[in-house]
Amino acid sequence: MSGLASRLYRGEAGLQIVERRKLWFGVAGGVVLLAILSLVLIGFKPGIEFSGGNQFQVPVAAGSLADVETAIDNAVKDADPGATMVPAQQIGDAVYLIRTSALDDAQTKAVKESVAKALNLDVKSISDDRVSPQWGEQVTQQALLGLGIFLLVVTAYLVIRFEWRMAAAAVASLIFDLVATAAVYSVVGFEVTPSTVIGFLTILGFALYDVVVVFDKVQENTRGITGSSTSTYAEAANLALNQTFMRSINTSLVALLPVGGLLFIGAGLLGAGTLKDLGLVLFIGMAMAVYSSLFFATPVLVWLKEMDPVIANHTQRVRARRASLGKTAAEVVPGQPVVAVGATSAPKAGAKPVRPAGRPATKRR
Amino acid sequence: MRPGRQLALLGAIFVILASLAWFGGKGGFSDRLAPQLGLDLVGGSRVTYKAVTQDGAPPKPEELEQARQIIQQRVDARGVAEAQVVTEGNDLIVVQVAKKAEDAIRDVGQASQLFFRKVIKVTDGGGAVAPAATPSAAPSASASAKPSTSAKPSASASASPKASGSGGGAAMASASPSASPAPSASASPAATPAADDTDVRVTPEQVQAKVGKAAWDAAKALTAVPTDAAQIVALKPFADLTPADVNALTTEMQFYVPQVSCDKLNKRITGAIATPDKQVVACQGQSKYLLDVAKVAGTDVDTATPQVEQGTSRRVVGLTFSGAGQDKWTNLTREAFQNTGDPKCDAGAVDESGRCAVAVVLDNKILSAPYIQGVLTDRSQITGDFDAKSAKELADGITYGSLAISFKQQATQTITATLGGEHLQAGLLAAGIGLLLVIIYSFFYYRLLGTVITLSLLLSAVLTFLALVVLGRTMGFTLSLAGIAGFIVSLGVAADSFVIYFERLKDEIREGRAPRSAVQRAWVRARRTILTANAISLLAAVVLYLVSTGAVAGFAFALGLATLIDLIVVFLFRYPIMALFARTDAFLSPRVSGLGRVLHEAKEAKA
Numbered sequence: 023m024s025g026l027a028s029r030l031y032r033g034e035a036g037l038q039i040v041e042r043r044k045l046w047f048g049v050a051g052g053v054v055l056l057a058i059l060s061l062v063l064i065g066f067k068p069g070i071e072f073s074g075g076n077q078f079q080v081p082v083a084a085g086s087l088a089d090v091e092t093a094i095d096n097a098v099k100d101a102d103p104g105a106t107m108v109p110a111q112q113i114g115d116a117v118y119l120i121r122t123s124a125l126d127d128a129q130t131k132a133v134k135e136s137v138a139k140a141l142n143l144d145v146k147s148i149s150d151d152r153v154s155p156q157w158g159e160q161v162t163q164q165a166l167l168g169l170g171i172f173l174l175v176v177t178a179y180l181v182i183r184f185e186w187r188m189a190a191a192a193v194a195s196l197i198f199d200l201v202a203t204a205a206v207y208s209v210v211g212f213e214v215t216p217s218t219v220i221g222f223l224t225i226l227g228f229a230l231y232d233v234v235v236v237f238d239k240v241q242e243n244t245r246g247i248t249g250s251s252t253s254t255y256a257e258a259a260n261l262a263l264n265q266t267f268m269r270s271i272n273t274s275l276v277a278l279l280p281v282g283g284l285l286f287i288g289a290g291l292l293g294a295g296t297l298k299d300l301g302l303v304l305f306i307g308m309a310m311a312v313y314s315s316l317f318f319a320t321p322v323l324v325w326l327k328e329m330d331p332v333i334a335n336h337t338q339r340v341r342a343r344r345a346s347l348g349k350t351a352a353e354v355v356p357g358q359p360v361v362a363v364g365a366t367s368a369p370k371a372g373a374k375p376v377r378p379a380g381r382p383a384t385k386r387r
Numbered sequence: 388m389r390p391g392r393q394l395a396l397l398g399a400i401f402v403i404l405a406s407l408a409w410f411g412g413k414g415g416f417s418d419r420l421a422p423q424l425g426l427d428l429v430g431g432s433r434v435t436y437k438a439v440t441q442d443g444a445p446p447k448p449e450e451l452e453q454a455r456q457i458i459q460q461r462v463d464a465r466g467v468a469e470a471q472v473v474t475e476g477n478d479l480i481v482v483q484v485a486k487k488a489e490d491a492i493r494d495v496g497q498a499s500q501l502f503f504r505k506v507i508k509v510t511d512g513g514g515a516v517a518p519a520a521t522p523s524a525a526p527s528a529s530a531s532a533k534p535s536t537s538a539k540p541s542a543s544a545s546a547s548p549k550a551s552g553s554g555g556g557a558a559m560a561s562a563s564p565s566a567s568p569a570p571s572a573s574a575s576p577a578a579t580p581a582a583d584d585t586d587v588r589v590t591p592e593q594v595q596a597k598v599g600k601a602a603w604d605a606a607k608a609l610t611a612v613p614t615d616a617a618q619i620v621a622l623k624p625f626a627d628l629t630p631a632d633v634n635a636l637t638t639e640m641q642f643y644v645p646q647v648s649c650d651k652l653n654k655r656i657t658g659a660i661a662t663p664d665k666q667v668v669a670c671q672g673q674s675k676y677l678l679d680v681a682k683v684a685g686t687d688v689d690t691a692t693p694q695v696e697q698g699t700s701r702r703v704v705g706l707t708f709s710g711a712g713q714d715k716w717t718n719l720t721r722e723a724f725q726n727t728g729d730p731k732c733d734a735g736a737v738d739e740s741g742r743c744a745v746a747v748v749l750d751n752k753i754l755s756a757p758y759i760q761g762v763l764t765d766r767s768q769i770t771g772d773f774d775a776k777s778a779k780e781l782a783d784g785i786t787y788g789s790l791a792i793s794f795k796q797q798a799t800q801t802i803t804a805t806l807g808g809e810h811l812q813a814g815l816l817a818a819g820i821g822l823l824l825v826i827i828y829s830f831f832y833y834r835l836l837g838t839v840i841t842l843s844l845l846l847s848a849v850l851t852f853l854a855l856v857v858l859g860r861t862m863g864f865t866l867s868l869a870g871i872a873g874f875i876v877s878l879g880v881a882a883d884s885f886v887i888y889f890e891r892l893k894d895e896i897r898e899g900r901a902p903r904s905a906v907q908r909a910w911v912r913a914r915r916t917i918l919t920a921n922a923i924s925l926l927a928a929v930v931l932y933l934v935s936t937g938a939v940a941g942f943a944f945a946l947g948l949a950t951l952i953d954l955i956v957v958f959l960f961r962y963p964i965m966a967l968f969a970r971t972d973a974f975l976s977p978r979v980s981g982l983g984r985v986l987h988e989a990k991e992a993k994a
Binding site for chain 1: 427435437476795796797798799800801802803805806809810813814816817818820821822824825828829832868869872873875876878879880882883886887890894912915916919920921922923924926927928930931933934935939942943946
């Protein structure tokens with residue numbers, strides 16, 4: 023029963039996450055900087071829902087990719103000499119997907135008919151999509167509206183359920199997730215479609231969900247903390263992180279597994295489309311959410327908390343007390359969450375931190 | 388701890404949902420238990436229209452709903468069965484037809500145009516003059532009382548009602564009794580045999596090529612409806628034209644060529660006669676009307692309301708016009724009443740006192756064509772043989788036309804049934820794989836407790852499915868690909884409720900509690916966390932559902948539904964089962980519960 027894994031399993035890994043918050047803030051700052059640079063310099067690659075255009079899907083049974091491409095190209099040029107076409111791609115083993123510039127209804131119908139004729143198909147076996155650029159805009163507008171409303175409502179909820187600093191930290195980590203996910207999309211050049219926007223919105227719920235679970239534990243550990251001077255707020259928060267670490271890992275895994283399945287099926291079997299777009303953005307966003315709930319939300323919370331005079335005073339008091347106790351404590355448990363020892367020895371009435379397990383403190387190592 | 392109670396409640400919920408699903412439906416096993424699938428899963432077409440108003444603000448909800456009704460009528464008139472026309476958000480109308488690739492719904496979102504046009508000429512539009520005229524599709528039921536040996540449907544279904552019926556002798560304007568205000572009454576049976584090709588624009592040259600030069604020239608030379616047999620025969624090729632071809636003809640040809648029937652005129656594309664400064668041809672029943680330029684438009688109408696006339700208790704439709712509209716209307720009624728104006732009304736188109744009729748034209752249809760009974764300078768009425776329903780329909784029709792609302796097509800989509808099936812398969816496969824991965828993981832990590840997770844996930848799946856069936860039937864919720872994705876994502880959230888609880892349980896046991904009381908204590912603490920966390924998911928789902936449309940809304944709905952069901956399962960299944968489980972000795976065996984290591988440790992610590 024040793025090693026990091028089992029210590030993690032027991033919630034006793036003693037990872038110094040909050041302590042190293044400068045590092046995490048540095049990482050986050052770097053990511054945000056990169057994101058801004060990338061968004062300004064590269065931007066997004068919009069799907070046809072944002073750029074406007076038509077999309078045809080022709081069954082694979084119709085012939086080779088080249089045949090279909092030629093047939094569509096001819097038909098499109100016939101219908102509208104100025105039209106352009108993106109090279110065709112095969113999706114799974116079912117259909118070819120061909121995208122063109124915007125055509126109107128009559129042109130679309132003409133293209134379908136002439137392709138059907140050229141390839142000897144039933145017109146009804148050809149699917150088409152026509153989207154105006156406003157469509158994507160509208161979806162995005164609503165998404166942003168939704169994002170705004172959600173942030174307001176959820177902040178209110180978190181302030182009531184926890185406190186404003188926790189709400190602020192949670193929302194900050196949420197915004198970090200969104201920015202980081204956007205950055206990945208921009209840097210890698212994944213196509214942005216309305217499905218991506220939907221997935222983006224879903225990250226909202228998930229990211230906060232994760233943070234809330236951690237903060238719930240932090241709240242529990244720090245309740246009445248100012249009443250004793252055994253551990254600082256930062257240490258108690260760090261302990262909460264360690265105690266929920268395994269849960270966070272487990273949750274992330276069980277959440278990412280189905281999304282991974284979605285991505286695998288979406289991309290593998292169907293190529294492009296709703297499933298792939300959703301799967302991809304969810305996978306990236308959830309991975310970001312896992313990172314930020316562990317390494318960003320709580321450090322931000324502690325940083326905010328230490329600006330509170332009450333907590334700052336308390337922290338100083340704890341430090342002063344430690345100093346007066348001499349160097350022994352620090353030497354005996356170097357790098358260990360001192361709070362664990364302290365809490366064991368002096369449980370505060372009404373507080374529910376770690377219960378005295380009846381184990382010798384040395385076992386904790 | 389009364390696990391029995393919760394389980395009983397869960398059982399009750401299950402039974403209620405299942406019976407709602409089973410007894411709410413009809414037909415066989417699979418019909419009763421089939422959820423409504425979106426068209427991306429079964430194939431079909433979908434067109435999204437966005438309302439465009441003059442001031443750019445979203446239209447009023449009533450306006451949007453009226454527009455939806457018009458579009459629904461148009462779709463129905465095309466004989467498209469099971470079309471769904473719904474409003475979404477505050478400015479969208481979505482038309483969708485599942486299962487068949489139907490291009491016919493594409494232009495139904497054209498702006499609805501209402502005009503008041505003077506009736507210049509009237510002729511028969513039954514198309515029966517031509518030897519091989521299109522047999523009217525519906526064999527008249529009354530005619531078949533005769534011996535049924537002749538299988539031929541009688542071509543002239545009930546003598547076409549002449550619109551010239553004597554009016555109600557009304558105070559102001561009287562509708563011809565035959566003016567059936569519901570335009571679909573005559574149009575829909577004719578439209579049933581698939582409205583082909585209605586959305587392809589045809590040029591006059593193409594039509595000319597189709598009918599041949601001789602017939603074209605003959606038609607061009609017409610200045611009156613031909614009565615000469617030779618002349619009619621010369622025009623014979625016009626009988627083969629499609630509605631789209633007919634639309635390419637000049638107004639005169641449409642009116643004078645007898646082979647151009649009302650059936651075809653009615654099926655011209657929506658908006659075919661929407662140009663106000665052009666004379667047009669439209670039908671009422673089987674009568675073809677040549678109509679003057681539109682001198683009053685729907686936007687001039689202020690209100691149109693069904694009323695009961697005082698004194699006589701007849702049903703009428705009252706009209707008021709806006710300021711400038713009133714002047715136009717007064718001028719138009721003067722012109723019609725005195726039959727001045729240019730062109731004058733034909734002798735066949737006036738009533739016995741020599742007054743012209745003014746047709747109320749909505750899109751391609753004449754709603755009503757009352758003779759004008761006076762110069763109307765103030766409130767006006769249309770009278771006739773209305774009942775409450777038909778009066779309301781006419782009033783609504785006029786009101787629709789006065790909407791300052793038009794639609795812009797945002798997206799159209801047709802999905803072939805094969806692709807839809809492929810999507811459905813892929814979605815279900817993804818869901819299955821996700822479920823399997825979570826189950827494997829939970830067995831790996833929580834050993835036998837994985838059974839509890841598996842059972843509750845399966846239970847959630849069954850409850851979700853039943854809820855889908857019921858909601859599909861009652862609320863019209865359709866499961867789309869995005870919805871399936873929503874459920875897949877919620878798998879993670881559902882499984883997380885367990886992780887929170889089990890990790891808590893471990894904490895409690897590690898802290899030295901007996902397993903039995905640990906189950907209880909961990910539950911109390913985990914419950915709070917789970918509620919807080921699920922509240923976030925629920926908030927996200929509700930907000931998304933309220934502000935978004937289409938796929939986003941479907942996704943949000945699925946997410947919200949799954950979260951609710953997760954809460955039900957957590958409270959009514961997982962906790963009672965765990966409580967029962969904790970009473971058994973097996974729970975204490977490390978091999979079985981996956982809590983073994985912590986149990987073992989806790990024991991060691993005690994010793």
